[in-house]
Amino acid sequence: MTELRDRSDAGGPTTGAVGGGAGLPAPAPLEVRIAVYKMMVEMRDFESRAYDLFMQGLVKGTSHLGLGQEAVAAGFAAAMRPSDYTFATYRGHNHTLARGASMTAMMAELMGRRAGLMAGKGGSMHLTSVPHRMMGSYAIVGAHLTIANGAAWSSKVRRTGDVTVCFFGDGTTNIGAFHEALNLAAVWKLPVVFVCENNRWMEYTPISSVTAVARPAADRAPAYGLDPVLVDGNDADATLATASAAIQRCRTGAGPVLVEAETYRHGGHSRADPGKYRPDEEVKAWLARDPIPRFRARLLESGVEEVVLQRIEEGSRVAVDAAVREAEASPPPDLSLVESDVWADGGSSWRR
Template identity: 60%
Template sequence: MEDKLNDDIGEAKRLQLWEMMLKLRLVEKKAYDLFLQNLIKGTSHLALGQEAIAGAFGVALQEGDYTFCTYRGHAHTLARGSSIEGVLGELMGRQCGLMKGKGGSMHLTDVEKGVMGSYAIIGAHLTIANGTALASKYNKTKEVSVCFFGDGTTNIGAFHEALNMAKIWDLPIVFVCENNLYMEYTAISEVTAVEHPAADRASAYSLDKIIVDGNDADEMYRTAQTAIKKARDGHGPSLIEAKTYRHSGHSRADPGKYRPDEEVKDWMENKDPIKNYRQKLLEFNIDEKTITGIESKIQQQVEEATNISKNSPIPDIKEIYTDVWADGGYKWHN
């Protein structure tokens, strides 16, 4: 084993990061295939190309920590250890889905794994993530809350309200802006007063300016670890801006034609986090058989989970009337 592999990350963690990112990539690809087969309805927002961010946090976080993500949240949910059939089944509206089809692609939730929900209204979940962080402080426990969001979120009021509150109360929280350069169909630079939509706002809330290459899994992992430790040690919130790029459009309906071909090509060919990490593992003299072994293992897991999901029954229509209230029902008058 070469020296450079025995650094702060090490081989075992790197293979964990590799396996994690690969899982996120292959499940998203499968989700896309299932859409084309019309087995998934509604909409979907794929995180293809952004796997290093959710993946690194997934490896760095502990059991019991809370995560909040957006409607582009399949990857973040899987990264906490939620089952692949739980995610794909939910997208397909099957009983094996995490919420038995009651939430869908944009609302993946798995409380047992600390996945406190995926939020489809921009900005809201930053304020809610403060709440789980506040609970940890109130209860004097050590969980850390992590909240992922996109660059577009930095222009909505809730972002600013949440950062201010997190800072004044020194909450154990990490805010992670995944800057993929486009809010939806519009370049974030065209609609934002500053160059770095999250990092340039950090000073307004007495937070450090942190910008990281969100497609470099090692750097992402180091940044995640530092911020998580800071929060866990009681030193308050962090705001991280991770530069990345989504390989596909904003949603299922969007071919992403507003992006220059050269730009897309550059990110796909030269800055793909998975392609580059594979190369890095080889440069670290990690046995290619180990790498491909993990690839086959994940491929098999995704195929198995897809079959489980396809064979899972559709929900009973009685589910419509369940779980509005904590008593399990929906009655509002006697």
């Protein structure tokens, strides 16, 4: 696990003893860890079902699943306070669920139904729930890091103490907006945590084969005067601890934090991609590090009763079933929505 360190001892990234070892902070309170487990199970069930619905043709378009990456979304969400802001990418289902958006509304959005989170106008890649401070899922790589800066700048100007957490993939670290955003955040000392979910694959290409440094985010941190922070993104205790430290640091006005969470997506890049280009041994090794069974085992070791976890798992299945049922029952969106909400007056008129 990686701890946030002072600049004075900044060197290479701290890879640390993943999942255990000396010098670790005490684990979070058990009720927080159980809540994190519940989030992860719900994310897994929700996305697994969304995938099945794609295969049945009930979900149209495309979708980018975060199966296997749940510990990052859950760990960070558990460390945020309700008024903190989330910005995510098109692989944003987990981050939207984590902030408390309704499963039914999300599933209906994926299915293009009236009850959708955005009434069907955004789709899978743009899940947004402003009441939950989930400020959007952005589908053009890199842009939302600069937008996250704006939310953080606003919090600073308005002195609210809120922190912005911005998630992105390893591929983002090679686009210009990443570098513009990191520099500005550092110069302005913005309360923003940038979280790179390094799942090793930039779409269909190994990130290592197109990146000048070994750790695409952490190795760039020193260029912006930031500490390199590396965390095992498949270890929910580690992500929770790193998130808590990073958010706390931001809240005290110390400026931005860049975290690289090492993880793996169980599936392909998007719906159309079976992910066959990945070596079997690599997939096998990462499946063995699946964050959910791993965290489950650790909770049992920590004294949580089996029945508590079973109840969470059963509850999640019931909730996803209900969400699918309610989404399916929702009619298509009203066609008047085509020309609604281009402008704040609710319409789309461009002439007078």
